[in-house]
Amino acid sequence: MKAFxxxxxxxxxxxxxxxxxxxxxxxxxxxxxxEVQDPLGKPxxxxxxxxxxxxxxxxxxxQSNPEGRFTFKEIAPGIYAVIADKPEYQTGTTIxxxxxxxxxxxxxxxxxxxxxxxxxxxxxxxRTRNGLSPESGSSTYRxxxxxxTLLPQGENTPVNEVLLRTPGVAQDSFGQLHxxxxxxxxxFRLNGILLPEGISGFGQVLDTRFANRFNILTxxxxxxxxxxxxxxVNIETKEGAFVNGGRVDxxxxxxxxxxxxxxxxxxxxxxxxxxxxxxxxxxxxxxxxTSARRPIHDQTVQNKEFGYFSYVFNSASRLxxxxxxxxxxxxxxNNPDQTPAFTLNGLSDFNSADLDENQREANRYGIFxxxxxxGADVDYQVALFxxxxxxxxxxxxxxxxxxxxxxxxxxxxxxxxxxxxxxxYRWNEAHTVRNGFFVSRERAVSDNTSAVFPTDADGxxxxxxxxxxxxxxxxxxxxxxxxxxxxxxxxxxLTVNYGVRFDVVNAxxxxxxxxPRLGAVYQLTxxxxxxxxxxxxxxxxxxxxxxxxxxxxxxxxxxxxxxxLNSNVLPERxxxxxxxxxxxxTPAFTLxxxxxxxxARDMLDEGQFGKALIFTPFNYRRGRVYxxxxxxxxxxxELSSYLNVALSRAEGKEIVSSQFNxxxxxxxxxxxxxxxxxxxxxVTASVGVAYLWQKITFSTDALYGSGLRRGFANTEKxxxxxxxxxxxxxxxxxxxxxxxxxRFTVLNLFDRVNELRDGSGIGVGAPQFAIRRAFFGGVNVxx
Numbered sequence: 001m002k003a004f005x006x007x008x009x010x011x012x013x014x015x016x017x018x019x020x021x022x023x024x025x026x027x028x029x030x031x032x033x034x035e036v037q038d039p040l041g042k043p044x045x046x047x048x049x050x051x052x053x054x055x056x057x058x059x060x061x062x063q064s065n066p067e068g069r070f071t072f073k074e075i076a077p078g079i080y081a082v083i084a085d086k087p088e089y090q091t092g093t094t095i096x097x098x099x100x101x102x103x104x105x106x107x108x109x110x111x112x113x114x115x116x117x118x119x120x121x122x123x124x125x126x127r128t129r130n131g132l133s134p135e136s137g138s139s140t141y142r143x144x145x146x147x148x149t150l151l152p153q154g155e156n157t158p159v160n161e162v163l164l165r166t167p168g169v170a171q172d173s174f175g176q177l178h179x180x181x182x183x184x185x186x187x188f189r190l191n192g193i194l195l196p197e198g199i200s201g202f203g204q205v206l207d208t209r210f211a212n213r214f215n216i217l218t219x220x221x222x223x224x225x226x227x228x229x230x231x232x233v234n235i236e237t238k239e240g241a242f243v244n245g246g247r248v249d250x251x252x253x254x255x256x257x258x259x260x261x262x263x264x265x266x267x268x269x270x271x272x273x274x275x276x277x278x279x280x281x282x283x284x285x286x287x288x289x290t291s292a293r294r295p296i297h298d299q300t301v302q303n304k305e306f307g308y309f310s311y312v313f314n315s316a317s318r319l320x321x322x323x324x325x326x327x328x329x330x331x332x333x334n335n336p337d338q339t340p341a342f343t344l345n346g347l348s349d350f351n352s353a354d355l356d357e358n359q360r361e362a363n364r365y366g367i368f369x370x371x372x373x374x375g376a377d378v379d380y381q382v383a384l385f386x387x388x389x390x391x392x393x394x395x396x397x398x399x400x401x402x403x404x405x406x407x408x409x410x411x412x413x414x415x416x417x418x419x420x421x422x423x424x425y426r427w428n429e430a431h432t433v434r435n436g437f438f439v440s441r442e443r444a445v446s447d448n449t450s451a452v453f454p455t456d457a458d459g460x461x462x463x464x465x466x467x468x469x470x471x472x473x474x475x476x477x478x479x480x481x482x483x484x485x486x487x488x489x490x491x492x493x494l495t496v497n498y499g500v501r502f503d504v505v506n507a508x509x510x511x512x513x514x515x516p517r518l519g520a521v522y523q524l525t526x527x528x529x530x531x532x533x534x535x536x537x538x539x540x541x542x543x544x545x546x547x548x549x550x551x552x553x554x555x556x557x558x559x560x561x562x563x564x565l566n567s568n569v570l571p572e573r574x575x576x577x578x579x580x581x582x583x584x585x586t587p588a589f590t591l592x593x594x595x596x597x598x599x600a601r602d603m604l605d606e607g608q609f610g611k612a613l614i615f616t617p618f619n620y621r622r623g624r625v626y627x628x629x630x631x632x633x634x635x636x637x638e639l640s641s642y643l644n645v646a647l648s649r650a651e652g653k654e655i656v657s658s659q660f661n662x663x664x665x666x667x668x669x670x671x672x673x674x675x676x677x678x679x680x681x682x683v684t685a686s687v688g689v690a691y692l693w694q695k696i697t698f699s700t701d702a703l704y705g706s707g708l709r710r711g712f713a714n715t716e717k718x719x720x721x722x723x724x725x726x727x728x729x730x731x732x733x734x735x736x737x738x739x740x741x742x743r744f745t746v747l748n749l750f751d752r753v754n755e756l757r758d759g760s761g762i763g764v765g766a767p768q769f770a771i772r773r774a775f776f777g778g779v780n781v782x783x
Contacts, residue, residue, distance in 0.1 A: 032072040032096050034106030036064045036084050043068025044110060050083040051075075075103070082106045088113055118267045119241045121315050126236070128379040129371050132224075132422045133192050133234065134434065134487050136497035137519015137533030139219040139580055139594045139629075141166045145212055150640055150690035152699050152727030152745045156251045156259060156778065158204045159211075163233065164703055165688060166216050167594070167629040168646040170681040171705055171721075173287045173756045173768035174202050174613070178679040179231040180218055180596060181625040181650030183605050185539060187228035190235055190322055192381060193367050196416035196440060197228070198389030199544050199614070201361040202286050203302050203328035209263060209276050210306045212236045219578035219596055220533025223483040223499030223517040224422065224434065229537045229576075237308045237322065240265030240274040246783055251743070253776030255294075257282040270312045277305040285328075287768035289335040291753045296353050298333035302326070317372030324365050332357035332613065335766070340402045342453060342558065343464040348402065355399040359613060360392045380423040385440075389414045389544065391614060401451055401466055405558030410614060411447040414544035416440055418479075430489050434499075438481040442507075446473045446547035452557040461558060469553050477507035477543040485517065493523040505540040508548065511571045513538035527584040539572040539604055541617045551660055559610075563667065565659035569617050574600035580629075588636035598625040603652050605677055607763015609661035616661065616763075620652030624674075638692035643685075650680040666762070669713045676714040678761045682706045699727040710761045721754035723747070723770060738783040745776040 047064040084092040089110040096104035170178040217232040243265030251259040261278035285300025310320040338352035369383035390413040400407035418440030451466040485499025504512040519533035580594030603623025606615040627648035651674040688701035707718035731741040751773035759767040
C-alpha cells in the first residue's frame, strides 16, 4: 500500500510538472523562476526568498506574489541556493543551476511549524466534525488510545471488553453487552456516522486497533441520536497523518490462541491513509456450556480488515472513505453426557460430545463522507453508507434430530444502504442550531430449512423418518428520521440543548413518533458540573432479526409451537429521565454520580428461542428500568486508575409479540406480574489500576457482576461472577527495528468458575461459562 501511494505521488508530481512546463515558459538565461506552496499544494504569498552563491554569500532577496511565484533576474551562470522563510513555517531550501544558455527553476514546499499542513487541517476538520455531535445533558465517558494500552490485553482487547470497563455495562454470553439494564439497543458510530445494524453473532465486527478514542454516551441524548439509544459508541478512527508509520503485532497463548495483526498509516500530499488487519484463531471461540478447562468443539477462525482514507481539498473540506470487513467461523461447543430424546432411522444412541454444529458470520461495511465548513459559521457532514451482514447456522443433521427433534439450517442476511446528513449553524455566541436527516433501506432475508419428525395430536412421533419444512421470508424496510435542535448558552454557567426529532419506520409494522429532547449542563463551581435531561425515545425492532414463523407449517411435528399466538414485533416507545454530577476533587482525581429512570411501552427484548444460536426480538407491553452509577478516576504521572459501580433494575410485564416462543405457563404468569428481564443484573462493577515502574507498566483490572437472571419467568438469579486480570508491558528502542514492545497477560488470575448462564430463563438456550485462567504473551514492532 505504501509503495503504491508513493508511486501514485510520483505520477502526480510528473503530471504537475508537465502542466507547469506547459503553463510557464522556461526561464530565460540569467533568470531563476520559482514558486512556493504548502504541503497541500496551496500557493504561499509573502514568503521571503534569499538567493545565496556557492560561497554562501547572499546575492539577492525577493518575495513571493499572491500566486506563490517569484523571480531573480540578472543572475550569472553558476550553482545557487534558494532559501525560503515565512513566519510560522519551517524554512525551505533548494539548489538551482544557471547556465549561459538557460536559467533555473525552483519549487519549494514549506511545512507549518509544529506539524505538516495536512496535520493542521486534519485537526481543524476533526474539531468541526466533532462539533456536529453535541453531548449536552447526556452522560459521557471517554476511552482514548492510552487508556486502551493500559488494559491488561492492550489493543488486543476486543471492543465489547473495552466497553465493559465503563459504568453500567453488564457482561453476558456470546459477547453481548447490556447498558443500563437494556438488551442490545446499542448504537455504533464511526467519526459521527451511524453504522447500520448487523445480525448479532459471536464475533466482534469492529476492532479496537483502529480506534483513536471511544466516546460513550448514555442517558437523555440530544435530538441528533435516534433508534438505538441505550448507549451511543462513537469511535474516532485513527488517521495516517498522525500515525505516520506502522506496527506489526503478534499475540498468543493459552488454548492455542494465535493473533497476528498489522497497521500502517501515513500521508502523501493531500491524501491521508490508515489501514489495519488482524487474524485470530483459538479453541475458545464461544463461552463453553460446561466449566471444563478445555471446551469440546469450540474452535474459531476470524479475520478483520479496516481502512480509512481522506483527501483534503482545502483547509475547509475533505472527502473520506471508510471500509471494513469481518469474517468468522465458529464451532458450537458441545455439552457431553446429554440424553437422546428421539430415534432417527432406528438410531437412538448418540454421544452429545460428538455433535458438529457450526456458525459462519460475515460483515462488510463502507462509508463515503464529505465534511467541511461553508464560511465561518456553518459546518456540515454528508455521508453515504452501506453494510452487508450474514449469519449461517449449520446443524448436526443427525445429532440435532436425535437430541432435539429438529435440525434447522438457518441463514439470516441483511443489506442496508442509506444517507445521513448533519450540519451546525453558529447563529450567534449564544446559539448553535443543528439539524439533519437519516434515511436507510434494508433488505432482510430469512431462510430456514428444518428437518423434523411428524407427530400425532398428543405430540408423540409417528415415524423415525424426518420430513423437511422450508420457511423463508423476505422484507424490505425503510427508516426515516429528521431532527432540529438548539444549543443555547444562556449564561457562562448554564447550557441548554433542546430539540425534537421525527422518525418513521416501514417494515413488518408501520409506525412513527415525534420525540422531544431537553438537556442542560450547569457549572455549579469550577470543580462541580451538574447535568440533567429528558428524552422521548422511539426504538424500531431490528428488522434483520425479525423472521415471522409460519406456525401452520410446523403443526403436528416435533417443532410445533405450544401456542398459536404470533403478533408482530412493535417499536418501543419510552420516556427517559437522567440527572447527574461530576466533581473534580483535585486536578487528578474525579468523582461522578448519575441516576436514570425509564418508562417504556412495548419494551423490546431479545432471546434465543430454538436451537439455532440466533436471537429473536419480542415485546413486553410495559417496562421500567432504573438505576444509579458511581464513577471515580485518578490519573497522575505514573499512576492511572478507575472505579465504576452501578445498581440497576429492569422489569417487564405481559408478552405481546412472538408469543409462540414462550411456555404457556410463563406467558400467563408474565401477563399478571412484572418480571426481571433475563439480562437484569443488580450490581455491576469494574476497577483498574496501571502503574509505570522501572520502565515497565504493570496493570490489573477486575470485573464484577452480581449474576444474571435464571429459572421460571426469570424469578431466580445466578451466583456472582468475578474476573481479575493482570498485565505487564515494556518498550524500548531497537537499532534497525524501531520501537519494540513486549506484553504479558493473565486473564482470570484466580481461575474462578464464572457461570454466565445455566440454560434457564426467558430466551436463554444453553449454559455458558466465562474463560478459565489463561496466559498470553505478545511482541510488537513500531516503525
